[in-house]
Amino acid sequence: MTWYNRSVGVQGEVYDYTSSAGSTTAxxxxxxxxxxxxxxxxxxxxxxxxxxxxxxxxxPSGGINGVQVWLCHSGDCFIADEVTKPI
Structure with missing residues (x-):
């Protein structure tokens, strides 16, 4: 994550190990x-x-200051990370 004044940049990769068993979503x-x-x-x-x-x-005005990253595979989801903007 790259934090800006009101916005946040997100860069990375999501990987799904097997195409026959559904998909993986971030x-x-x-x-x-x-x-x-x-x-x-x-x-x-x-x-x-x-x-x-x-x-x-x-x-919005006031900006983004937190992001939750969820990972989901075949309907099962969990919070993989929670990132807070540094002060």
Whole structure:
């Protein structure tokens, strides 16, 4: 994650080990304080192999200051990471 004034840049890769058993999705949920900015949620999905991503999410006035990264495979999801903007 790269933090900017109001926005955040997200770069990485999601990998799915087997295409025959569904897909793997990385879901990015953005926050301002403790408020989820649901309209900004992003997903990236791989169905066998690797999918790279690099995107910028523009935040509202006051900016984005937290991101939850979820990983989902075949309907099972968990929080893989929670990142907070450094002060």
């Amino acid at each position: 879901k990015f949920v953005f926050f301002q304080s403790d408020v989820e900015l649901s309209s900004l949620t992003q997903t990236r999905t791989s169905s066998g192999g690797s999918v790279s991503f690099n995107f910028l999410v523009e935040g």
